[in-house]
Amino acid sequence: MSDSAHATNGSAAAVERDETNETTAADEAAVEGDTDATGEYTFDDLSVVMGTYNEEEAIATVLEDIDEVTDGKAEVVCVDGSSDRTPEIAREHGARVIEQEPQGYGVAVSEAILTPDRPVVVTTDCDDTYPMEALPEFLEEVNDGADVVSGDRLYHGAEAMPAFNRFGNHAFAALASLLMGERVHDTTTGMRAYRRDVVQDIGWTENTGLSAELLIRPLMRGYDVRERPIRYAERLGETKLDPIGGGAAIAKSIVTVCLEEQLRRF
Numbered sequence: 001m002s003d004s005a006h007a008t009n010g011s012a013a014a015v016e017r018d019e020t021n022e023t024t025a026a027d028e029a030a031v032e033g034d035t036d037a038t039g040e041y042t043f044d045d046l047s048v049v050m051g052t053y054n055e056e057e058a059i060a061t062v063l064e065d066i067d068e069v070t071d072g073k074a075e076v077v078c079v080d081g082s083s084d085r086t087p088e089i090a091r092e093h094g095a096r097v098i099e100q101e102p103q104g105y106g107v108a109v110s111e112a113i114l115t116p117d118r119p120v121v122v123t124t125d126c127d128d129t130y131p132m133e134a135l136p137e138f139l140e141e142v143n144d145g146a147d148v149v150s151g152d153r154l155y156h157g158a159e160a161m162p163a164f165n166r167f168g169n170h171a172f173a174a175l176a177s178l179l180m181g182e183r184v185h186d187t188t189t190g191m192r193a194y195r196r197d198v199v200q201d202i203g204w205t206e207n208t209g210l211s212a213e214l215l216i217r218p219l220m221r222g223y224d225v226r227e228r229p230i231r232y233a234e235r236l237g238e239t240k241l242d243p244i245g246g247g248a249a250i251a252k253s254i255v256t257v258c259l260e261e262q263l264r265r266f
């Protein structure tokens with residue numbers, strides 16, 4: 001894994017893309033081992049947060065995976081708008097559930113990221129598409145100095161993603177890269193780790209486009225943002241995003257947020 005300088009707020013942003021996504025026993029030992037002595041974050045410092053909207057097919061699997069990978073130590077927060085049994089299943093699995101009228105992805109996820117008191121916050125979707133096995137590696141990157149670790153689904157091809165979405169995601173990444181002047185590869189991924197300070201210190205404005213905003217604003221403010229390849233699996237249950245209307249909203253968010261951040265620099 002390559003090193004990067006820890007960029008301070010206001011300095012040039014560091015975006016890296018690593019070519020490996022292997023989690024080894026050594027990685028897990030590094031995350032779990034001897035943390036009091038080193039002052040590094042452990043799974044006890046981690047909150048995994050998500051919006052949940054009628055995800056009863058997937059939620060048990062997602063929460064069991066988090067439990068298994070983090071040895072039951074990570075806190076889980078679900079901001080839920082479901083009319084099915086999702087919130088009951090979440091509570092049965094020990095998650096903290098915040099009920100909210102369904103108002104879109106970003107309304108749920110912005111509440112979810114601002115809820116935890118723990119210093120490291122990881123977002124995911126509640127659809128079994130994201131690899132919870134990557135949590136140790138994400139935490140290790142934060143311990144290595146990253147402010148944001150962004151799961152790049154497109155590196156490995158994201159074959160489980162519908163072709164239209166995959167094309168759209170490549171286009172969003174190209175657009176954002178052009179407007180930021182920094183190459184990014186996956187702007188709409190749902191799996192990222194953040195230092196809590198980053199999510200608390202920035203004001204979030206977008207709804208469907210929140211995922212792109214969560215990458216673009218920290219990057220353009222000089223935080224240490226690193227993309228790391230992740231595997232992406234087929235979804236359990238139905239998507240909640242309308243590909244055409246949602247795609248247009250995301251493109252609009254990318255343009256708006258990039259322009260706002262460029263103006264903020266002057």
Ligand SMILES: Nc1nc2c(ncn2[C@@H]2O[C@H](COP(=O)(O)OP(=O)(O)O)[C@@H](O)[C@H]2O)c(=O)[nH]1
Binds near residue numbers: 190238239240
């Ligand atoms: N609470 C809440 N969660 C939502 C809402 N819209 C989407 N979600 C959740 O946000 C996550 C992302 O949505 P998803 O359908 O997976 O979008 P996709 O990955 O683009 O297909 C999932 O866990 C959804 O259940 C909403 O209006 N309210």
Ligand SMILES: [Mg+2]
Binds near residue numbers: 125127129190
């Ligand atoms: Mg999803």
